[in-house]
Amino acid sequence: METLKDSAHLDLEELAQRRAEVYLSEQFKKLISDAEKNVQQIEPKDLDLNDLDILLLDVREPEEFASGYLRKEKHLTIPRGKLEFVAIKKIFEQYGHDVPIVTYCFKGPRGLLAAEQLKKMGFTNVKNIKDGLINWLESGRTLKSYFGEITLVAKKS
Template sequence: MELVKEAKAEIREMDLQQAHGKHQSEEVVIIDVRETHEFSGGHIPGAHHISRGMLEFKADSHPALKDKDREILVYCKTGGRAALAAQQLKKMGYTNVHSIQGGMDAWDDADHPVHKP
């Protein structure tokens, strides 16, 4: 948890209401860093899946992440993995990265849209 605390001190978190507004306007790239089985169970519509463990290997070649200045929202279940992922993306040169405060649990609790395949 100390690593998550350090990451949150270095990144920007976006509150749920603002993240929902950005999602509706399609202004951002949304990255789900949860594991495949979590993503398959339901995710924010339009989110791209790159599990936290594969982020450093896949980010640079992912078509949605070609523009390192584009706004990116990252989320996981509750926020820890997303904070670590946002911190890593920042280190990789992405300039406009936020994690979604509260993650998928908060998104779902607020009754925002969830894609369930």
């Protein structure tokens, strides 16, 4: 049987958890805001997929990549959580620090944070697709997949 003291203790723990979540949420918003100041974001219309000088960097997890990607040529998938550990080997050693890089993720924040981190690591020409693949699809563009092209289907009213 739960006593009043136990109930109060649980409520305080729940309150502390909620405060921590709000704090972390605010800190995350600040991280994103700071990254927006440091990284140029581009709209889908401003990215030419035929320009093979640009290295596309998908920072989603491998299982997300299977759901659709932008192109196969000069394209890397490095999950955001592994970026710092493999960027030198997979990007710098192969392409140098001046290669034009465009990062992306599904909604935008991971790509934005990855682009900012690459800049901090010394890569000089880094941009991010604003609002990620959601924006890409909403702009009428398509994704590649193992089964063909993917488009956004408009909802019927």
